[in-house]
Amino acid sequence: MNNSTIDLLCRHRSIRAYLSTALSDEQIDCIFKAAQAASSSSFLQCSTIIRITDQDKRQQLAHDAGEQSYVMSAPEFWVFCADFNRHHQIDSSVNLGKAEQLLLGCIDTAIMAQNAVVAAESLGLGCVYIGGVRNHIDHVTTLLKLPRYVLPLFGLCIGYPDQNPDPKPRLPRSLIFFDNEYQMMDKTILSQYDQQMSQYYSERPTNQKPGGWSDKIPTTINKEQRDFMLSYLHKQGWITK
Template sequence: MTNKTIDLICQRRSIRSYKSTPLTSEQINEIIQAAQSAPSSNFLQCATIIRITDSEKRSELAHYSGDQSYIVQAPEFWVFCADFNRHFQIDATIPLEKAEQLLVGCIDTTLMAQNAVIAAQSLGLGTVYIGGLRNNIAKVTELLALPKYVLPLFGLCIGYPDQNPDIKPRLPKQLVFFENHYQPINHQLLAQYDSQMRDYYGHREINQKTNGWSDKIAETISKGQRDFVLNYLHKQGWITK
């Protein structure tokens, strides 16, 4: 048995085409309030959202992200940043170079973003995350004047959907939910899921594919390595110790 909240969450899908209708100030405030209501490790509140209203910056960010046109088209585009610079301004003696700060910042920011996504969906809006910002993370940092200890993790398009894509099937629960200890892959279940994904990819309206899920994993991970990120993180003050 489900409820309206669970139904809402399970109906989420990425939207890449938007109507021109703008969001109201009330809608934006409601989404921000929901985002800020997310849990925060030790209540550090180490996340910041930058709303991009400058059309030239939107265009540049779209280009930096792999020319994803919906960044320009969407009524709203927000950049979610892990942010310990706020804490640095409060006390410059705080040790912020440890890996733990990076983890905490990423977790806090992601929890905040997902709250924003669900809130937007509850208002009849659609969203899509833009991890492609990290393709040119140093240029994004310069464009948005991000100081030390601020990390642009991803963008988020928000607006009224102008498409209704099918929901992408997820892995079977038995492959992601274990009890008491980690378990090896059930290859029979994985094969069934691959078959389901091939059917999904073959029948969706755009970007049709013939592959399943597991046979593209190596390619997907390899093409998203972004080997320059570690040096960038060090320059921004992250994980130097």
């Protein structure tokens, strides 16, 4: 059973090439309103979006994210932040620094961003998340003048697509959707998925890669270590208790 919403969700692709066409104020407002309508734990509303219109800041963020040129070329670039500073401004005696608050901020902000992506795609736009803003998170914090209890989680490029990549095949349902209890992985099913991904990687028009999915896991995880993150979080007022 499909409908237009499910079809839209299942057609999602990351878009990294954009036309120069600017978004209208009405489009920006619609995307923001959809983002803000996302679920909020205990209605804390612990997320903030910073829209980057300053081209110098865009260029610095593109550099910090690993020279990702589409941070510069996308008509819109928004940075999504977990934010308990707003609550601290309301009442400085609130008990902040708890690990659970980090989880709340990350979860709520991710849900908010996904609402924004779905809204943008419904308008014929494309998006890609930029986790690379955390590569030089201290500099990003200074650049965006983020106070304590604000955490930049990721950026989001938004614009009219100038490419049409195929959706990436996802893991089979049997490897990620369980009844009642966790189940260990079926290596035969994983091998079949690796073959599917190997074919996808070899046939796509750009950024072709040898191999399947699982053989890339060690390199990908090790690349995303960011060993400075715990000390940064403590300095910024997160998970200190």
